[in-house]
Amino acid sequence: MAERTLRTKVRTPRQAVNTISALAIGAGVFLIGPVLDPSADPRIVLVGGVLHFAVLFDGNNAFGMDGPAVWAEVCAGADGRTLVRGKVVSSLAVMTVPALVLPVVLAVLTGGWQWVVAGWLVAFGSVLGASGVAVASATLAPVAMPDSPNPLAAGDTGQGCVAGLALTACMTVLAITSLPVGIAVYLASGSSASWATLAALGAPLVGALVLWAAVSLAVARLSGNEDRLIELVTPAR
Numbered sequence: 551m552a553e554r555t556l557r558t559k560v561r562t563p564r565q566a567v568n569t570i571s572a573l574a575i576g577a578g579v580f581l582i583g584p585v586l587d588p589s590a591d592p593r594i595v596l597v598g599g600v601l602h603f604a605v606l607f608d609g610n611n612a613f614g615m616d617g618p619a620v621w622a623e624v625c626a627g628a629d630g631r632t633l634v635r636g637k638v639v640s641s642l643a644v645m646t647v648p649a650l651v652l653p654v655v656l657a658v659l660t661g662g663w664q665w666v667v668a669g670w671l672v673a674f675g676s677v678l679g680a681s682g683v684a685v686a687s688a689t690l691a692p693v694a695m696p697d698s699p700n701p702l703a704a705g706d707t708g709q710g711c712v713a714g715l716a717l718t719a720c721m722t723v724l725a726i727t728s729l730p731v732g733i734a735v736y737l738a739s740g741s742s743a744s745w746a747t748l749a750a751l752g753a754p755l756v757g758a759l760v761l762w763a764a765v766s767l768a769v770a771r772l773s774g775n776e777d778r779l780i781e782l783v784t785p786a787r
Contacts, residue, residue, distance in 0.1 A: 592662025593739050599649040599673020602724045605680035609641045610687040610717055614695050618784045630772030634685055634765055641681040649673035664743035668750040675753025679727060682764030683720045689768040691716040692782045727760050
């Protein structure tokens, strides 16, 4: 029964709004330039699928967004490993498609079709790494969301500093781990799209390593502490 939590969940209205907001902010920034200036550098296709911020904004408090519903999963037999893997699967399922579509949209706007494959590789690495860091944050610093009669309202958690610091720490980790590949792709793009694509092969590899390390940390943190997680994500009454 616990294995059912590995399936992608139907998101609540609050979670759906959070996802839409994350994509609007994290992905919209890449579309502003080409929309306003069609002559923008077509190499922007390379970073169109970098959704670090969008994935983190959507999932860095994934357990807090679930709230008391986590109790039902734990009672059904889900342990820490199952809970963590379920969140990762959910994040990948939701964010992979936008990450792959955005480079194509940017190619349409700029004519940079030769950069699409490299853009997809970078996008895949971004979603892998960010999904792992997001679930680690959700496990290390869960923030309970307050009860609200409006399912579309996030409300004030009263822990804005904690949430802000967690998001900043996650972005810092991703920036550091992504920097070597980013520099390699940038330098290679000055030669040709083929060289950029070759350099971009490192993105999924780094993303997978970050995902593995983050999931391992999250599982170690949560295993045996499922009851404590329920307390942390249950709003005070």
